[in-house]
Amino acid sequence: MALSTILFLILFIGLLLLWGCPASRGCLPPGPWPLPFLGNVLQMDQKGLLKSFQALREKYGDVFTIYLGSRPAVILWxxxxxxxxLVDQAEAFSGRGHIAIIDPVFQGTGAYLDPHFLFNAITANIVCSIVFGERFNYQDPRLLQLLHLLNEIFIILCSFYTQVFEIFPGILKHFSGTHTRLYSMIEEVKDFITENMERHQKMLDPSGPKDFIDSFLLRMDKERLDPESEFHQKNLVHTVLSLFFAGTETSSSTLCFGFLLLLKNPDVLEKVQAEIDRVIGAHRLPALEDRAKMPYTDAVIHEIQRFSDLVPVGVPHSVTKDTHFRGYYLPKGITVYPVLSSALQDPRHFEKPNTFYPGHFLDAQGNFRKPEVFIPFSMGKRLCLGESLARSELFLFLTTLLQNFSLGSPKAPEDIDLSPRENGLGRPPPFFQVRFLPRRGGGGQEEA
Incomplete structure (x- = not known):
């Protein structure tokens, strides 16, 4: 009996060793030994994927392989x-990577107040004006429900649960859980989009498209006989869904982090408002043309993006063909995670990577400079298409508010906590309160 048990254990361990170094791995970059089905779950830090990747990078270098369950993924640090x-071999790395928890949604297609709602509403309304050709009243129940859904979806995508789902999607998808609630909320957003799309179809004027949906519908009609066309109803809904995901929560969360950082750094706030008063004054609205004459404000906005590090791991890519990279062989379809945080927090390029320091974006003469490693919108062929819109929003919103208001906090600067609510695939800002006080002098208004 004892002998048979020993033989069984030897056989079992042998199978583990064979599985742990699968032939399919080929010449992939090095990485920790995976367990059957579990992959590298034992190497995953409970504080999140970024911490895990940082520890593995110290052992295996800037390019390494991990197994999310049974799926290999290559990490770029x-x-x-x-x-x-993403740039030198842009074509090969241009594929859309998989995020297991939302793959079933897209199916391969294309007094003191919490300011989060305010920033959510204004950024969502900009997307609405582009997509639907209309803005909503901020008390409109439809807008309020949309904002609630987008916020809840973003928090789930940033959560530890989503990281676990990335490792075990084949198992967890068969059980009810947080992902079930996520899909239900996404369906509500899709219903909202579909209702607007159907209304557009009834009122469509081919001679004068008013917005994105009108333009898409006209292209759908033009290519209706082409079976290979990407312009169809499902792609329209999913494209608009992507615009809301990418264009609302990311910008509003960056603004929230920005005002929180200004509350914690009143000396920076004072310098920004002094530059606003000097360049713009009190009697006109800020314009994008002002940005070139406001190097300190521009530096502060870039430092807000760098320090907040909103999407640290980056949206996954996949390679579109068998690819040789740094002496390794990456098979077609393998997932690649570009760790944006490793560039944004790199001490070789940023003097004080763990400190909020606008000087990272200023030269010795006080002129604005942008290091090439500043890549919060990623790089290459899957660069965020909304970069220019987001940069414009951040500048105009921040300067307009600070032109007219000073900021107040119920906490002393040293007591303000900058820790994000979640620390996973995304880093949503913590809850906080701010009071907007009408400015005397600079903003041209008296205190109410």
Whole structure:
């Protein structure tokens, strides 16, 4: 009996060793030994994927492989590795990577107040004006429900649960859980989009498209006989859904982080408002043309993006063909994670990577400069298409508010906590309160 048990254990361990170094791995970059079905779950830090990747990078270098369950994924750490892949071999790395928890949604297609609602509403309304050709009243129940859904979806996508789902999607998808609630909320957003799309179809004027949906519908009609056309109803709904995901929560969360950082750093706030008063004054609205004459404000906005590090791991890519990279062989379809945080927090390029320091974006003469490693919108062929819109929103919203209001906090600067609510695939800002006080002098208004 004892002998048979020993033989069984030897056989079992042998199978583990064979599975742990699968032939399919080929010449992939090095990485920790995976367990059957579990992959590298034992190497995953409970504080999140970013912490896990940071520890593994110290052992295996800037390019390494991990197994999310049974799925291999290649991790790119540092600006140099990401540039070599996403820019120098842009075509090969241009595939859309998988995010297991939302793959079933897209199916391969295309007094003191919490300011989060305010910033959510204004950024969502900009997307609405582009997509639907209309803005909503901020008390409109439809807008309020949309904002609630987008916020809840973003929090789930940033959560530890989503990281676990990335490792075990084949198992967890068969059980009810947080992902079930996520899909239900996404369906509500899709219903909202579909209702607007159907209304557009009834009122469509081919001679004068008013917005994105009108333009898409006209292209759908033009290519209706082409079976290979990407312009169809499902792609329209999913494209608009993507615009809401990418264009609302990310911008509003960056603004929230920005005002929280200004509350914690009143000296920075004072310098920004002094520059606003000097360049813009009190009697006109800020314009995008002002940005070139406001190097300190521009530096502060870039430092807000760098320090907040909103999407640290980056949206996954996949390679579109068998690819040789840094001496390794990456098979077609393998997932690649560009760790944006490794560039944004790189001490070789940023003097004080763990400190909020606008000087990172100023030269010795006080002129604005942008290091090439500043890549919060990623790089290469899957660069965020909304970059220019987001940069414009951040500048105009921040300068307009600070032109007219000073900021108040119920906490002393040293007591303000900057820790994000979640620390996973995304880093949503913590809840906080701010009071907007009408400015005397600079903003041209008296205190109410």
């Amino acid at each position: 540092g600006y140099e590795a990401m540039k070599e892949a």
